[in-house]
Amino acid sequence: MKNQNEPKTVAESAVEMRFLVMPNDTNPQNSIFGGVVMSWIDMAAAMCAERHSNRPVVTVHVDDISFKAPMKIGDHALIKASINYVGKTSMLVGVKVIAENPFTGITRHTTTAYLAFVALDDIGRPIQIRGLIPETEDEIRRFENGKARIDDMKKNKK
Numbered sequence: 001m002k003n004q005n006e007p008k009t010v011a012e013s014a015v016e017m018r019f020l021v022m023p024n025d026t027n028p029q030n031s032i033f034g035g036v037v038m039s040w041i042d043m044a045a046a047m048c049a050e051r052h053s054n055r056p057v058v059t060v061h062v063d064d065i066s067f068k069a070p071m072k073i074g075d076h077a078l079i080k081a082s083i084n085y086v087g088k089t090s091m092l093v094g095v096k097v098i099a100e101n102p103f104t105g106i107t108r109h110t111t112t113a114y115l116a117f118v119a120l121d122d123i124g125r126p127i128q129i130r131g132l133i134p135e136t137e138d139e140i141r142r143f144e145n146g147k148a149r150i151d152d153m154k155k156n157k158k
């Protein structure tokens, strides 16, 4: 494992999970219940933040979650989470949800969300985390947008 002060690339902590949408996951309109998707998003994002910091983390803010298209029973839900930006003790994780029809292979981008996590020390206080190395053009763009987004979250913190 890397030393706690050594920065990590985005790829080193990225998380990808896949779920089969079951009848239990749906709402009375027979499409997926938003709360189920939010739970998958929070779990994938938390695991990504834990992989980056190698510390226990808690969610401090969920920002700008939007549901762009429904998902149906039998669809595969692909949840992709990656670190966009890191502060001193906090991390911004971006999550993209993609619905895939396993029989046709057709995919649709259904949901995007941004979540902030704080890494905790052994007695539950915020602890400084390692830096992030954005490598690709997309990662650099997300890092710059992430800084602006986290500044906004801090400004609006109640």
Ligand SMILES: CC(C)(COP(=O)(O)OP(=O)(O)OC[C@H]1O[C@@H](n2cnc3c(N)ncnc32)[C@H](O)[C@@H]1OP(=O)(O)O)[C@@H](O)C(=O)NCCC(=O)NCCS
Residues within 6 Å of the ligand: 057, 058, 059, 060, 061, 086, 087, 088, 089, 090, 091, 116, 117, 118, 124, 125, 126, 150, 153, 154, 157, 158
């Ligand atoms: C995590 C917790 C201990 C942090 O305490 P705190 O008093 O807010 O600590 P600080 O003010 O030092 O903030 C720590 C970091 O979080 C960031 N932060 C705190 N609240 C935030 C918010 N609402 N949005 C974005 N960032 C936030 C701060 O900016 C700071 O970032 P930085 O160190 O990278 O600059 C406390 O907020 C907490 O226990 N929250 C509840 C978490 C929880 O139960 N989540 C739900 C289940 S997991």
